Amino acid sequence: MAVCIGGVLLSLGAGGGAWILGGIAAGALVFYIGRDRTSHVLKPNHNARKIGQMLVGLTVGFSIQHSDLTLISTQLPVLLLLTLFLLGSGIGVGYLYSRVAKTDVLTGLLATTPGNIGVMASIAADYGRNPALVSMVQLMRFTAITFIIPLISHVSQQTDAGSLLHSLTQNALTLEPVYLIWLGSLLGVAAIAVRLGTRFGIPVAGLLCAIGVGTVFNTGFNLLPWFPSVDFSLPTLLNLIGQILLGLTIGEYWGISPKLRKGTIVHALIPVLLTFLTGIMAAGLAMLFTSWDWLTCLLVTAPGGSPEMIWIALGLDRNVEIVTAGHLVRLIAINVSLPILVPLAGSLDHHTTNPQDSRQSCNQPQ
Template sequence: MLNKNLISAQTEKISALQQTILGKLIILLAELLFALPVGFVLARFRIGGVAWIFGGIVSGALVLTAYRILSKETAEPNKTVRKIGQLLVGLVVGFSIAHGDMSALYSQLHIFIFITLFLMLSGIGIGYIYSRISQTNLLTAMLATTPGGIGIMSSIAADYGKNASVVALVQIIRVTTIVFFIPILARILAVNDANTVVSIFPANFFSTDILYLALLLLSLALTFVSVSIANIVKIPAAFFFGALVVGISFNYLLNLFPLLANLDFKPPFLISLIGQAFLGISIGEYWGSKPNLGQKTIVYALIPVGMTMGAGFVAAAIATFLTPWDWLTCMLVAAPGGSAEMILVSLALNHNVEIVTAGHLVRLIAIHASLPLWLLLFRYLDRLLPNSGDN
């Protein structure tokens, strides 16, 4: 009898898991089907090659809102969506910079590190101001205002019994604002740049050639292996970094085989389009899953977001004096958040993709690698300075 009960319980768990997975797939399919046409509509307004990120944001928010209204339940954001988006975008970016000259960037490594430290230290100061204004616990405020990822910072807040919802809210407002504002500003700044080319509907949208499809499947298989290895060795942003490595090295590997030596494979634009949509959906889902945001809470959250963006502009201004880069490049490098999105903007504008990619990779690695030290500092300041709130 006991064994039958155990088997019955396990069967119910498996059935519930299958239903959960099926539900998530249906929601994701609905979001993707809605995001792509919205992206095409937005692309006609010439907002640049990242229109499908915007389409994904709209789609993710509306689909989860509709799901909540119809089912009377709140669906949690699907964390896997952003990982897949980072994987696809990382692969596209890797192929785009494979033939670029990355050697000159080593001499600018100190600039990338400076921007990272500047944004992290600014985040501490902004967090302190935010905690005083909003009467929020200091540790909560610093986790909310330091660029480091929505999921990571909110999970740390939950681990220490702080207000993870506030952390997630401020982080998602920051990322959403930057993803909306920076591409539009970049597009305006790029109008008079003769070297900037915006390509929204490229010729290589997709190909049904047998060899091309085989190479595409091979690149995706190698990406899966690379990402798995990156996850095992705990590399920061493993999905983006692992795919980036494959994109950079794929054609070099093909050249090792005489029959494939003359090929120059590039993934179809459809891969970039889906990756962009997934990145947007991951942002939109956070908005769709938060139905009860008070006006006061949002107003308080906008204060540190505005200050963080201001810190990013200051960092970009300093970088223009220390480097030969133009203002647009410095702004894309220093934008405080949405690394994959900012790299996509530079790729869509065909504007110094190697520099922007290197800057954000250095920041991702530095922030994730030093996160334990920053967390110790945050906790020390939390104990040292008087708190304004419990959470």
């Protein structure tokens, strides 16, 4: 179903985000239909998302393995400035949302800070806040950005659906034994790296560790003097599978979500819109201080999922190294700042009137 929907979206001009959007639509439809027709508790498959992140990460790694990554170091001050701007504006949006939704400040901050949906919701649960509200706002932001960015990209740069389909079907998967051995070795090394990265607390290890493996895979073997020259490349079929898996989990969350009150949805739309506007403002700042084109600036600062934004940059051939570095810096900054959010929220709550608890506004996604 995801392939069919993605193909239709591709023909309509969705471009690099067609398969991710197809996965979202398919996951939502299947889970929405199935939740009332089975006695089993339906849960989003987190392993599927990790695999999707790994496949997309490998694709990104192979695409930048011949790039001069030392040039990115000169852009680190700009990336740090953009990250601080986004974090600061995110705190402002979160505080405003907590006042509008009449909830506590910590819930507002966790709901509006761009980050992993599951991580933000689990932190809210650990501190006795409202994980359902956090999940819902995060999900709305993530889905909206994932839908909007490909449309903006298509307007800014027209893509030919026929050429994209041709590039997909060409060398989709080679069945030569030697190639399959190399492919199995690559996937095995990537899986081990992701497992170790997760154990050591690397943020979004499925994506970042896989990028590292893809970047050094060929180079590492070619450094061995007794080893034959290696020029391995990923089959395009894995790229498609990775994109679809990224979308499926988000669609599954939507499929099992209960009916929400109109007021809750309207309130949640406010931080989603404001977060997107701050991303556009940050993109404008990036254009002032760099020579990046508009799409690159937008993809660096877009408050969507890092794998999705990086993949769109790769599909449009838009400075994927810069986009990857920008999201890496932001992911690290968000994870470092999480322990600061709790005392900050407590301080803000202390100086304002205690808001009414909104825990019953929606049910927690499974």
